[in-house]
Amino acid sequence: MNTKKNIAVLGAGISGLATAHWLEKENYGVTIFEAHSDAGGAMITENEDGFLIDYGPNSGLETTPLIRQIAEEVGILDQMIYANEQSNKRYILRNGELHALPTSLPAFFKTKLFSPKAKLRLMKEPFVGKSEDGYYQSIAEFVKRRLGQEFLDYAINPFVSGVFAGDAEKLSVKSAFPKLYRLEELYGGLIKGMIKGAKERKARNEDSKQNAKMFSFINGMQTFPKSIAAKLKGSINYNSVIDKIEKSGSGYKIIFTKDGIRQTAEYDLILSTIPAHVASKVLGEIDTELTKHLEALYYPPVMVLYLGFDIKDINRPLDGFGYLIPSKENRKFLGAIWSSTIFPNRAKEGKASFTIFVGGARSPHLFEMDKQKLIDEVMKQFKEITNVTADPVLMKEKLWRQAIPQYNIGYIEHERYFEKFENENPGLFLSGNYRGGISVGDCIKNSRVTADRIIGNNQI
Numbered sequence: 001m002n003t004k005k006n007i008a009v010l011g012a013g014i015s016g017l018a019t020a021h022w023l024e025k026e027n028y029g030v031t032i033f034e035a036h037s038d039a040g041g042a043m044i045t046e047n048e049d050g051f052l053i054d055y056g057p058n059s060g061l062e063t064t065p066l067i068r069q070i071a072e073e074v075g076i077l078d079q080m081i082y083a084n085e086q087s088n089k090r091y092i093l094r095n096g097e098l099h100a101l102p103t104s105l106p107a108f109f110k111t112k113l114f115s116p117k118a119k120l121r122l123m124k125e126p127f128v129g130k131s132e133d134g135y136y137q138s139i140a141e142f143v144k145r146r147l148g149q150e151f152l153d154y155a156i157n158p159f160v161s162g163v164f165a166g167d168a169e170k171l172s173v174k175s176a177f178p179k180l181y182r183l184e185e186l187y188g189g190l191i192k193g194m195i196k197g198a199k200e201r202k203a204r205n206e207d208s209k210q211n212a213k214m215f216s217f218i219n220g221m222q223t224f225p226k227s228i229a230a231k232l233k234g235s236i237n238y239n240s241v242i243d244k245i246e247k248s249g250s251g252y253k254i255i256f257t258k259d260g261i262r263q264t265a266e267y268d269l270i271l272s273t274i275p276a277h278v279a280s281k282v283l284g285e286i287d288t289e290l291t292k293h294l295e296a297l298y299y300p301p302v303m304v305l306y307l308g309f310d311i312k313d314i315n316r317p318l319d320g321f322g323y324l325i326p327s328k329e330n331r332k333f334l335g336a337i338w339s340s341t342i343f344p345n346r347a348k349e350g351k352a353s354f355t356i357f358v359g360g361a362r363s364p365h366l367f368e369m370d371k372q373k374l375i376d377e378v379m380k381q382f383k384e385i386t387n388v389t390a391d392p393v394l395m396k397e398k399l400w401r402q403a404i405p406q407y408n409i410g411y412i413e414h415e416r417y418f419e420k421f422e423n424e425n426p427g428l429f430l431s432g433n434y435r436g437g438i439s440v441g442d443c444i445k446n447s448r449v450t451a452d453r454i455i456g457n458n459q460i
């Protein structure tokens, strides 16, 4: 029997809101608690002086039809936009020069991004044997073994910082890049896996996940969570900081502070989507072991710099998504997205805009420097690499002190404990980007899985 119990969702980021959306469709009563005054969490969009600034995700990959489904159900399908075709081109810095990442076999043979020796080394990949355990193998170890050191240094190292702001030596290949590891597990290698996988997809009439389209919204990424929030029937308690969750009868008591006043509320079910480092404190009294697992998840700091320039001051074509910088190049930033090339409406007429990422798991120590000195050095290097001669007409910054959870080696032990915790505490669910993937697409996929878990649990 389904009794449609009342559920409290902690956090109005995309994970919490999307799960609430699915639950309401099944007639659950949902109440959301959110520390901030607005919906979105990591998705923050601002307008300033004709520039549209995304301080969190600049885009998402449409890896699931659920993204369009939600957009349609909350009435924003007509605001959804796809990236300009030019943004398929991505650059990598090597020896101070930007090289386009090759996307075809002839381009691969021609590129100066990889040496002839590295290209030959790639050919050996189909003959490299399988590894033992992907959970305890870093993505760096995996790639070095299969594809060689240079491919690690000039393709995977920058890619990993582009996705996770992560450190390739620390991220677990199976936990952080499960699809990549599956190619070895299932097919015995990456090249074999890609060929066989493509054949199998063709037979099933499916598209490759690598072909997933890059999307945003005409008024920026925050449109998504804000629009979901606006369509929810249940209340959203903004400015409500959850302090603690306690067991209460067959349900749970939430202790929270709203507008400086401590309050309590009781619910049958709780879904936590707040970051692991906050959940560790909130759920600490229920399970101290859980606290250890949540606290062990590292969220490195990332600074986002948004820059607007006069187009006339940029002395190179902005014909791509942007560029990533390998660790070996030893610069003070991870890369730059050419925001106004990718989507329309990001900069006003005659201007171009860029989003720069600094720090991450590769270089958290940078934030020990004086902030202005760091920004000055980043700007100097950015101008040199991008061939920009003048100062920006707009510069905005945001420091995410704990930006993105890292699925590092050992992550599997945390994941297993989260399952154990949920089994031992019926009605308490853990979600958010520290489970099931960090990308916007993964958060949406996971929201459906979480809603189904809650519904299934409540039907017993």
Ligand SMILES: Cc1cc2nc3c(=O)[nH]c(=O)nc-3n(C[C@H](O)[C@H](O)[C@H](O)COP(=O)(O)OP(=O)(O)OC[C@H]3O[C@@H](n4cnc5c(N)ncnc54)[C@H](O)[C@@H]3O)c2cc1C
Residues within 6 Å of the ligand: 010, 011, 012, 013, 014, 015, 016, 033, 034, 035, 036, 040, 041, 042, 043, 055, 056, 057, 058, 059, 060, 061, 240, 241, 242, 243, 273, 274, 275, 278, 302, 304, 400, 403, 404, 431, 432, 433, 434, 438, 439, 440, 441, 443
């Ligand atoms: C700088 C940056 C760039 C990114 N770029 C991309 C990208 O280009 N593409 C992509 O796919 N992904 C990107 N991501 C990742 C993606 O945006 C996030 O993983 C995703 O948005 C997380 O959603 P969430 O709901 O799980 O968590 P969050 O968005 O973190 O939401 C958690 C919510 O909980 C609230 N909260 C915290 N503590 C409390 C409390 N005590 N009480 C009540 N509420 C609380 C927070 O205020 C927040 O609203 C990026 C992330 C960052 C930080």
